[in-house]
Amino acid sequence: MNEAISRETARVVLVDPADRVLLYRGRLLQVESRPYAWFTPGGGVDPGESARQAAARELREEIGHVVAPEALGPVVATSAGGWSLDGQRFHSHDSFFVLRVDGLEVDTSGMDAEERASTDRFRWWSVPELTAGLGGEQVVPTGLGLVVARAVAGDVPAAPVVLPWHLTDAGQQVGTIQAP
Numbered sequence: 001m002n003e004a005i006s007r008e009t010a011r012v013v014l015v016d017p018a019d020r021v022l023l024y025r026g027r028l029l030q031v032e033s034r035p036y037a038w039f040t041p042g043g044g045v046d047p048g049e050s051a052r053q054a055a056a057r058e059l060r061e062e063i064g065h066v067v068a069p070e071a072l073g074p075v076v077a078t079s080a081g082g083w084s085l086d087g088q089r090f091h092s093h094d095s096f097f098v099l100r101v102d103g104l105e106v107d108t109s110g111m112d113a114e115e116r117a118s119t120d121r122f123r124w125w126s127v128p129e130l131t132a133g134l135g136g137e138q139v140v141p142t143g144l145g146l147v148v149a150r151a152v153a154g155d156v157p158a159a160p161v162v163l164p165w166h167l168t169d170a171g172q173q174v175g176t177i178q179a180p
Contacts, residue, residue: 003090004089005090005091006090007090007092007093008045008093008095009044009045009094009095010042010045010058010094011042011043011057011058011094011097012041012042012059012094012097012098013098013099013151014040014041014065014095014100014101015098015101015151016102016104016124018124019077019126019127020124020126020127021124021130021144021148022106022122022123022125023039023040023068023125024039024119024121024123025037025119026038026118026119027118027119035142036120037138037166038123038125038138040061040096040144042054042055043058043061043169050069051095052069052097053074054068055069055072055095056069056071059099060110061110061111061112062110062115063104064105064110065101071099072155073099074156074160075097075146075160076096076097076098076147076150076157076160076161077093077096077157077160077161077162077163078093078094078161078162079094079164079165080092080093081166082165095152095160096144127145127152130145130149132145133160140166141163141164141165142163144163147161167178
């Protein structure tokens, strides 16, 4: 297999007035027993882009929500690890921002063909649902519910919380979210 490509990503935890977070269900690479997981909107940081700029661009492309990069606060969490696609290995470093939104309607018309093919639904989830593990469904990254619970409470960490990666080196899924 090829050497892993390093990939910086910027992801956004969108919180609505009811303190729910928007996640999409997408294909979980490398895990045949559970091919899908729930993710926050976001994606790769392009050359010359800051993480905030990438997060704002990804929101526009993936869900049709336009926001200025400056509207995103500090990075509240990170997660890093490996995955593969079509024989190519990647090592991602995910940075998570929190953004409160009002009346957001998801518009996927800006998604590319690959994103459309790997995403099958969006849903708003409550903090108790996230921390309970969404009825056994995988949430990426593991522990996201605890970060959302802190954000909803107005507790912005002084330094980003480091969340575990969701796959082992062998590509196997690791634990689901545990209630506090």
